Amino acid sequence: MKTCVIGLVAASIALGAQAGTLRVVPSAPLQILDPLSTTAHITRDHGFMVYDTLFGTDATGAIQPQMVESYSIDAAKTTWTFTLREGLEFHDGSPVTSADVIASLQRWQTLDIMGGKMKERTVRMRADDDRTFRIELSAPFALMLEALGKPSSIVPFIMQKSVVDAAGTGPVTRIVGSGPFRFVQEAFKPGERAIYARNARYRPRGEPASGTAGGKTVRVDAVEWVFLRDPQTAVNALRKKEVDFLDTAPFEQVPDLQKDPGLEVIDRPLSLSYVMRFNAMTPPFNDPRVRRAAMLAMSQEAILKVQVNVPGAFQSCTSVYPCGTTYSSPSAHYTGKPDFAAARRLLEDAGYDGTPVVILDTPEVRAQNKTAAMISALLRLAGFRTRLMPLDWASWLQKRTSMLPPDQGGWSIFVAGWSPLDLTVPLSSAPLTASGRAGWPGWFEDAEVESLLAQFADTQEPARQKAIATLIQERILAQAAIVPLGQASSYSVARRHSLDGLLPRIAATVYWNVSLSDK
Structure with missing residues (x-):
């Protein structure tokens, strides 16, 4: 345990995260980085860190615009028109365009069940300009917004067209999104550690954060996931302040953890x-x-x-x-x-x-x-x-x-x-x-x-x-x-008063809106 945590801290210092780093033991080891290639929830959670979505699902279950500024549907309910928000950028500084969205949705339609049903009636997708695109259908698809804003597997995350094209029929290997965190690929150790740095150029929406919708304002410098296979080791690390949060507490330890005045057990009924x-x-x-x-x-x-x-x-x-x-x-x-x-x-x-x-x-x-x-x-x-x-x-x-x-x-x-x-x-x-x-x-x-x-x-x-x-x-x-x-x-555990602003989980655990205290 000591070696693992020392390595974790060293990586943080090297990235300049230091005290602004939120350290999390995730629900499972992160092995697969392409969130469209698996229904594994840990990969979905990774997707929400790195990528953004056209729509999100708020805490009430309602679908809300996210990357989309406005949208409309024609009288026949077969042509949907969407306009992206201004200023959307990928982590390499390139703008998010309609071409990126169309490439991402076309790939998602081949990999997701709901996307496949949508594909069956999609005649074409076309760009009007860099920010406006249309989806033309052969017949109405009543669940369009639910499909584009779904909060769990498989989520239609928006990726760069060049990344999608390079992947072909295989998984994406270059992890470049436009979301609130940037994946530090050079620090990734599959099954052990992943580091996400704050995307300083991200422009959150003005609404309060809710579920996977609203303003994704990042209040920490970085988030580190370190997977500790032994449940007791994870609990000990939390109590010793070596980590800040256990995304999934071992069931057998929940009754004991609930009695610990230094810990806050979060019940997700x-x-x-x-x-x-x-x-x-x-x-x-x-x-x-x-x-x-x-x-x-x-x-x-x-x-x-x-x-x-x-x-x-x-x-x-x-x-x-x-x-x-x-x-x-x-x-x-x-x-x-x-x-x-x-x-x-x-x-x-x-x-x-x-x-x-x-x-x-x-x-x-x-x-x-x-x-x-x-x-x-x-x-x-x-x-x-x-x-x-x-x-x-x-x-x-x-x-x-x-x-x-x-x-x-x-x-x-x-x-x-x-x-x-x-x-x-x-x-x-x-x-x-x-x-x-x-x-x-x-x-x-x-x-x-x-x-x-x-x-x-x-x-x-x-x-x-x-x-x-x-x-x-x-x-x-x-x-x-x-x-x-x-x-x-399921249960999550935080050191009491160490995390502010953790959002109720509707599917993925998300780390925007979270700030650290009592460090």
Whole structure:
């Protein structure tokens, strides 16, 4: 720990940050820098540090202009016109232009689910001038602003056209944004440390900061992320004033941390939604009967208790949409309570031959590090053979994209902890994709679900949207494409009175508006 912190301080001094540096232990190690290439939340949070967005989502969930100064839509609702704010610059001093925006949106449309639905009806995007551009559609897309202002994966961050062009079909490698912080790429140590310097040329909006919207005013010289794999080491560093903030506190330590008068524990109620995903391409889960057997083995209560174990900090939720949101509803196909006898009967009917189920495990991600072992135990009670595959975070992210069969190094099951905002609307929920190899890892394919998603995009009537969302849920759960595992609160911890202006998190933790005190 001593070596790590000394190195961290030395890097700060070298950058001239010194006392104005906010030191953060992030939720997971940062490995992937392209926020359009993964749904990993730590990479999304990195994106909000470096890049800006056309629109943002405020703390009430409303979409607000961000890089956009004004916009309009024609009477047919098929042509949107946007004008950028004056004075927007990338970190290298070049202006942000309509060409940059169009290149960024075109790339985002190929990588994001909601962006893909928008792409299906995009005729063209064209620049009127350097600050004004149009999106012309073949049919109305009612969720245009929600798509452009979405606060979580995958966010349509605006990048330089030259960077987008250089990336081609691969990830971006040169991290140049126009956001409130500048990424110090030469100081980056993957999985260990990332440094973000204040972008002195950034022009924040005049409105108060709220969520990912409003005035992104930076009040520190730099923000350093240092990932400490051992939870106790992270807590000790906070108490010793070696770091200022833990973005995600280990659940098992929350009760003790709440008793510490020197620390402030920030409760983020029900800010995680857990989802189990099957590899539907290869045995045994290419058979829907086997997937349903696994679903019948799941106990939300057991999984949430072993992962969270903080009274009042979790709740069962069997909907594919977070409970309490617009489209959530109970389902006839899933109770969240185990029925091992019924699961065994389904396995026998399917002719399950004992093919081992390989469960991806990520011990260093504290928000979900105990789910895999509990799922393995439940599946064994239902008659499955299982094997855990523990991996570091970077390897876990890479492994889940592998389409190899489990017996050739692939996987069968993984669990992801999502921001509820990722799952609230069918078109933005990656777990609801049913487009096979073109979709989210797991590669479930179902023409009926895809048809329903298209119908959802076509309608603007709330009652009809609700009805379609319910049909999507019933089809997804009938086919056991995913298994909702409930919702949990998450906790952050700061040294008491050390941070002023930390915004309530709607998805990403953001560090504009934050100032340091009691240093």
